Amino acid sequence: MALLNPANISAVRGGHALRVPRRGSESATAGAADGTGAGSAGPPRIGPLPENKVGQQVRVPKTAELVAAQLRRQIVRGELVEGDALPPEAVLMEQFGVSRPTLREAFRVLESEALISVRRGAHGGARVHTPDGQVAARYAGLVLEHRHTTLADVHTAHTLLEPAAVRLLATHHTDATLTALHTALTHPDPAHFHHQLLEHAGNQTLTMIAGMLRHILDTHTPPPHPAPHNHHDHTHLLDLIAHHDPDAADTHWRTHITTTPTQPPTIVLDLLGE
Numbered sequence: 708m709a710l711l712n713p714a715n716i717s718a719v720r721g722g723h724a725l726r727v728p729r730r731g732s733e734s735a736t737a738g739a740a741d742g743t744g745a746g747s748a749g750p751p752r753i754g755p756l757p758e759n760k761v762g763q764q765v766r767v768p769k770t771a772e773l774v775a776a777q778l779r780r781q782i783v784r785g786e787l788v789e790g791d792a793l794p795p796e797a798v799l800m801e802q803f804g805v806s807r808p809t810l811r812e813a814f815r816v817l818e819s820e821a822l823i824s825v826r827r828g829a830h831g832g833a834r835v836h837t838p839d840g841q842v843a844a845r846y847a848g849l850v851l852e853h854r855h856t857t858l859a860d861v862h863t864a865h866t867l868l869e870p871a872a873v874r875l876l877a878t879h880h881t882d883a884t885l886t887a888l889h890t891a892l893t894h895p896d897p898a899h900f901h902h903q904l905l906e907h908a909g910n911q912t913l914t915m916i917a918g919m920l921r922h923i924l925d926t927h928t929p930p931p932h933p934a935p936h937n938h939h940d941h942t943h944l945l946d947l948i949a950h951h952d953p954d955a956a957d958t959h960w961r962t963h964i965t966t967t968p969t970q971p972p973t974i975v976l977d978l979l980g981e
Contacts, residue, residue, distance in 0.1 A: 771812035771813040772816065774803050774805060775814075775816040775817050778813070778817060779820070782836075782838070790835065792834055793823070796810055814833055822835070822836055822838065840915055840922070841922055843915075844922035844923055848976060857974060858975075861920055861924055865917060872907075873904060874956065874957045876948045878951070880907075880948055900941055905918075923976070927976060940963045944960055944963070947959060
Protein backbone atom coordinates (compact mmCIF):
# COMPACT_ATOMS: atom_id res chain seq x y z
CA MET A 708 0.00 0.00 0.00
CA ALA A 709 1.42 3.39 -0.94
CA LEU A 710 0.03 6.82 -0.16
CA LEU A 711 0.84 9.52 -2.65
CA ASN A 712 2.16 12.75 -1.23
CA PRO A 713 -0.27 15.42 -2.49
CA ALA A 714 1.27 18.67 -3.63
CA ASN A 715 0.16 21.96 -2.12
CA ILE A 716 -2.76 20.53 -0.15
CA SER A 717 -1.65 22.48 2.91
CA ALA A 718 -1.60 25.68 0.86
CA VAL A 719 -5.40 25.79 0.72
CA ARG A 720 -7.18 26.20 4.06
CA GLY A 721 -10.77 26.44 5.08
CA GLY A 722 -12.52 26.85 1.73
CA HIS A 723 -12.17 30.66 1.52
CA ALA A 724 -13.74 32.39 -1.47
CA LEU A 725 -11.45 33.79 -4.12
CA ARG A 726 -12.62 36.90 -5.94
CA VAL A 727 -12.03 37.41 -9.63
CA PRO A 728 -10.21 40.77 -10.10
CA ARG A 729 -12.44 43.61 -11.21
CA ARG A 730 -11.96 45.11 -14.62
CA GLY A 731 -10.26 48.26 -13.32
CA SER A 732 -7.56 46.50 -11.36
CA GLU A 733 -6.98 44.16 -14.31
CA SER A 734 -6.35 47.07 -16.71
CA ALA A 735 -4.16 48.84 -14.19
CA THR A 736 -1.97 45.79 -13.90
CA ALA A 737 -1.79 45.42 -17.66
CA GLY A 738 -0.93 49.10 -18.08
CA ALA A 739 1.86 48.95 -15.56
CA ALA A 740 3.26 45.91 -17.30
CA ASP A 741 3.37 47.41 -20.80
CA GLY A 742 4.32 50.94 -19.82
CA THR A 743 1.09 52.60 -20.97
CA GLY A 744 0.03 53.48 -17.42
CA ALA A 745 -3.21 52.69 -15.65
CA GLY A 746 -4.88 55.95 -16.69
CA SER A 747 -3.94 55.96 -20.38
CA ALA A 748 -6.65 57.12 -22.76
CA GLY A 749 -8.33 54.97 -25.36
CA PRO A 750 -10.44 51.86 -25.24
CA PRO A 751 -9.09 48.90 -23.30
CA ARG A 752 -7.48 46.18 -25.32
CA ILE A 753 -9.51 43.52 -23.51
CA GLY A 754 -13.28 43.82 -23.76
CA PRO A 755 -15.20 44.26 -20.51
CA LEU A 756 -16.43 41.18 -18.74
CA PRO A 757 -20.21 40.64 -18.62
CA GLU A 758 -21.65 42.57 -15.70
CA ASN A 759 -22.91 39.45 -13.94
CA LYS A 760 -19.40 37.92 -13.98
CA VAL A 761 -17.52 40.83 -12.37
CA GLY A 762 -16.61 40.17 -8.76
CA GLN A 763 -18.24 36.74 -8.81
CA GLN A 764 -16.98 34.43 -6.08
CA VAL A 765 -15.08 31.28 -6.99
CA ARG A 766 -15.22 28.49 -4.43
CA VAL A 767 -11.88 27.00 -3.46
CA PRO A 768 -12.17 23.35 -2.30
CA LYS A 769 -11.73 22.82 1.41
CA THR A 770 -8.58 21.05 2.50
CA ALA A 771 -10.61 18.07 3.74
CA GLU A 772 -12.13 17.67 0.27
CA LEU A 773 -8.66 17.64 -1.30
CA VAL A 774 -7.46 14.98 1.15
CA ALA A 775 -10.59 12.89 0.47
CA ALA A 776 -10.10 13.29 -3.29
CA GLN A 777 -6.49 12.09 -3.02
CA LEU A 778 -7.45 8.96 -1.06
CA ARG A 779 -10.49 8.33 -3.28
CA ARG A 780 -8.28 8.45 -6.37
CA GLN A 781 -5.92 5.86 -4.90
CA ILE A 782 -8.81 3.53 -4.02
CA VAL A 783 -10.39 3.78 -7.48
CA ARG A 784 -7.03 3.24 -9.20
CA GLY A 785 -6.35 0.15 -7.10
CA GLU A 786 -3.37 1.60 -5.26
CA LEU A 787 -5.34 0.97 -2.06
CA VAL A 788 -7.28 -2.30 -2.09
CA GLU A 789 -10.10 -3.92 -0.11
CA GLY A 790 -9.14 -4.38 3.53
CA ASP A 791 -6.04 -2.16 3.47
CA ALA A 792 -5.52 -0.27 6.72
CA LEU A 793 -4.76 3.40 6.31
CA PRO A 794 -1.80 4.67 8.36
CA PRO A 795 -2.51 6.10 11.83
CA GLU A 796 -4.01 9.56 12.01
CA ALA A 797 -0.75 11.11 13.21
CA VAL A 798 1.09 9.79 10.15
CA LEU A 799 -1.58 11.00 7.74
CA MET A 800 -1.74 14.40 9.43
CA GLU A 801 2.00 14.83 8.93
CA GLN A 802 1.96 13.50 5.38
CA PHE A 803 -0.91 15.72 4.25
CA GLY A 804 0.06 18.65 6.45
CA VAL A 805 -3.42 18.94 7.98
CA SER A 806 -5.00 19.05 11.43
CA ARG A 807 -6.87 16.18 13.06
CA PRO A 808 -10.32 17.80 12.54
CA THR A 809 -9.54 18.27 8.84
CA LEU A 810 -8.42 14.65 8.45
CA ARG A 811 -11.52 13.37 10.25
CA GLU A 812 -13.73 15.48 8.01
CA ALA A 813 -12.05 13.84 5.01
CA PHE A 814 -12.72 10.44 6.58
CA ARG A 815 -16.41 11.32 7.02
CA VAL A 816 -16.64 12.17 3.31
CA LEU A 817 -15.14 8.80 2.34
CA GLU A 818 -17.31 6.95 4.87
CA SER A 819 -20.43 8.50 3.33
CA GLU A 820 -19.29 7.06 -0.01
CA ALA A 821 -18.68 3.63 1.60
CA LEU A 822 -15.03 3.77 0.51
CA ILE A 823 -13.67 3.41 4.05
CA SER A 824 -14.95 2.30 7.43
CA VAL A 825 -13.55 3.81 10.61
CA ARG A 826 -13.39 2.12 13.99
CA ARG A 827 -12.58 4.17 17.05
CA GLY A 828 -10.51 3.02 19.99
CA ALA A 829 -7.13 1.49 20.66
CA HIS A 830 -7.48 -1.14 17.95
CA GLY A 831 -9.41 1.07 15.57
CA GLY A 832 -8.44 2.87 12.40
CA ALA A 833 -9.63 3.31 8.83
CA ARG A 834 -10.03 0.35 6.46
CA VAL A 835 -10.43 0.60 2.70
CA HIS A 836 -13.42 -0.72 0.76
CA THR A 837 -13.48 -0.92 -3.02
CA PRO A 838 -16.45 0.72 -4.81
CA ASP A 839 -19.54 -1.44 -4.44
CA GLY A 840 -22.43 -1.54 -6.89
CA GLN A 841 -24.87 -2.18 -4.04
CA VAL A 842 -24.20 1.31 -2.68
CA ALA A 843 -25.05 2.78 -6.08
CA ALA A 844 -28.10 0.52 -6.29
CA ARG A 845 -29.41 1.72 -2.94
CA TYR A 846 -29.11 5.38 -3.93
CA ALA A 847 -30.68 4.68 -7.33
CA GLY A 848 -33.49 2.90 -5.49
CA LEU A 849 -34.12 5.99 -3.36
CA VAL A 850 -34.33 8.15 -6.49
CA LEU A 851 -36.79 5.69 -8.06
CA GLU A 852 -38.86 5.56 -4.86
CA HIS A 853 -39.01 9.37 -4.81
CA ARG A 854 -40.42 9.19 -8.33
CA HIS A 855 -43.06 6.66 -7.20
CA THR A 856 -41.58 3.94 -9.42
CA THR A 857 -43.18 0.51 -9.33
CA LEU A 858 -41.45 -2.85 -9.11
CA ALA A 859 -42.98 -3.73 -12.46
CA ASP A 860 -41.30 -0.67 -13.98
CA VAL A 861 -37.89 -1.75 -12.66
CA HIS A 862 -38.47 -5.32 -13.87
CA THR A 863 -39.35 -4.09 -17.37
CA ALA A 864 -36.14 -2.05 -17.54
CA HIS A 865 -34.11 -5.05 -16.39
CA THR A 866 -35.59 -7.38 -19.00
CA LEU A 867 -35.05 -4.81 -21.77
CA LEU A 868 -31.32 -5.09 -21.09
CA GLU A 869 -31.23 -8.82 -21.85
CA PRO A 870 -31.71 -8.59 -25.66
CA ALA A 871 -28.86 -6.07 -25.78
CA ALA A 872 -26.67 -8.52 -23.84
CA VAL A 873 -27.70 -11.37 -26.16
CA ARG A 874 -26.77 -9.29 -29.20
CA LEU A 875 -23.34 -8.55 -27.72
CA LEU A 876 -22.78 -12.21 -26.90
CA ALA A 877 -23.71 -13.31 -30.42
CA THR A 878 -21.35 -10.69 -31.87
CA HIS A 879 -18.28 -11.58 -29.84
CA HIS A 880 -18.10 -14.42 -27.37
CA THR A 881 -15.48 -16.89 -26.24
CA ASP A 882 -15.58 -20.64 -25.71
CA ALA A 883 -15.26 -19.96 -21.97
CA THR A 884 -18.36 -17.74 -22.10
CA LEU A 885 -20.42 -20.43 -23.85
CA THR A 886 -19.23 -23.02 -21.33
CA ALA A 887 -20.29 -20.78 -18.44
CA LEU A 888 -23.73 -20.24 -20.00
CA HIS A 889 -24.23 -23.96 -20.60
CA THR A 890 -23.28 -24.57 -16.96
CA ALA A 891 -25.86 -21.97 -15.89
CA LEU A 892 -28.56 -24.16 -17.45
CA THR A 893 -28.00 -26.69 -14.66
CA HIS A 894 -28.72 -24.16 -11.90
CA PRO A 895 -32.00 -24.89 -10.10
CA ASP A 896 -33.18 -21.28 -10.43
CA PRO A 897 -33.81 -20.34 -14.09
CA ALA A 898 -33.31 -16.66 -13.21
CA HIS A 899 -29.64 -17.51 -12.76
CA PHE A 900 -29.33 -18.14 -16.51
CA HIS A 901 -30.81 -14.70 -17.25
CA HIS A 902 -28.35 -13.09 -14.83
CA GLN A 903 -25.44 -14.87 -16.46
CA LEU A 904 -26.39 -13.50 -19.88
CA LEU A 905 -25.92 -10.00 -18.49
CA GLU A 906 -22.78 -10.89 -16.54
CA HIS A 907 -21.00 -12.31 -19.60
CA ALA A 908 -22.12 -9.72 -22.16
CA GLY A 909 -18.66 -8.13 -22.13
CA ASN A 910 -19.90 -4.59 -21.40
CA GLN A 911 -19.10 -3.38 -17.90
CA THR A 912 -21.62 -0.53 -17.96
CA LEU A 913 -24.45 -2.85 -19.01
CA THR A 914 -23.43 -5.37 -16.35
CA MET A 915 -23.33 -2.73 -13.61
CA ILE A 916 -26.74 -1.23 -14.50
CA ALA A 917 -28.27 -4.69 -14.68
CA GLY A 918 -26.74 -5.56 -11.31
CA MET A 919 -28.17 -2.41 -9.74
CA LEU A 920 -31.67 -3.16 -11.03
CA ARG A 921 -31.41 -6.79 -9.96
CA HIS A 922 -30.32 -5.73 -6.46
CA ILE A 923 -33.36 -3.43 -6.19
CA LEU A 924 -35.69 -6.22 -7.32
CA ASP A 925 -34.13 -8.82 -5.04
CA THR A 926 -34.41 -6.47 -2.07
CA HIS A 927 -38.09 -5.72 -2.57
CA THR A 928 -39.62 -8.92 -3.93
CA PRO A 929 -39.94 -12.25 -2.09
CA PRO A 930 -37.92 -15.13 -3.51
CA PRO A 931 -40.05 -16.73 -6.25
CA HIS A 932 -40.73 -20.41 -6.37
CA PRO A 933 -38.25 -21.76 -8.90
CA ALA A 934 -39.98 -22.50 -12.17
CA PRO A 935 -38.66 -25.19 -14.48
CA HIS A 936 -36.12 -24.19 -17.11
CA ASN A 937 -37.43 -23.62 -20.59
CA HIS A 938 -34.58 -25.71 -21.92
CA HIS A 939 -35.75 -25.49 -25.52
CA ASP A 940 -35.64 -21.68 -25.57
CA HIS A 941 -32.42 -21.49 -23.58
CA THR A 942 -30.46 -24.04 -25.56
CA HIS A 943 -31.72 -22.62 -28.86
CA LEU A 944 -30.47 -19.21 -27.76
CA LEU A 945 -27.02 -20.64 -27.04
CA ASP A 946 -27.00 -22.24 -30.50
CA LEU A 947 -27.75 -18.87 -32.11
CA ILE A 948 -25.03 -17.20 -30.03
CA ALA A 949 -22.55 -19.93 -30.99
CA HIS A 950 -23.37 -19.35 -34.68
CA HIS A 951 -22.78 -15.59 -34.38
CA ASP A 952 -26.32 -14.64 -35.39
CA PRO A 953 -27.16 -11.49 -33.35
CA ASP A 954 -30.39 -10.66 -35.23
CA ALA A 955 -31.90 -14.11 -34.76
CA ALA A 956 -30.70 -14.30 -31.15
CA ASP A 957 -32.18 -10.89 -30.36
CA THR A 958 -35.55 -11.75 -31.93
CA HIS A 959 -35.69 -15.16 -30.26
CA TRP A 960 -34.94 -13.77 -26.80
CA ARG A 961 -37.41 -10.89 -27.06
CA THR A 962 -40.10 -13.44 -27.89
CA HIS A 963 -39.04 -15.59 -24.95
CA ILE A 964 -39.17 -12.66 -22.50
CA THR A 965 -42.58 -11.42 -23.63
CA THR A 966 -44.13 -14.88 -23.37
CA THR A 967 -42.67 -15.72 -19.94
CA PRO A 968 -44.95 -14.54 -17.09
CA THR A 969 -42.45 -13.21 -14.56
CA GLN A 970 -43.78 -9.67 -14.02
CA PRO A 971 -43.77 -8.66 -10.30
CA PRO A 972 -46.78 -6.91 -8.74
CA THR A 973 -47.41 -3.28 -9.64
CA ILE A 974 -46.48 -1.77 -6.28
CA VAL A 975 -44.36 1.28 -5.58
CA LEU A 976 -40.83 0.78 -4.27
CA ASP A 977 -40.48 1.24 -0.52
CA LEU A 978 -36.86 1.28 0.57
CA LEU A 979 -37.51 3.37 3.67
CA GLY A 980 -39.89 0.73 4.99
CA GLU A 981 -37.26 -2.02 4.96
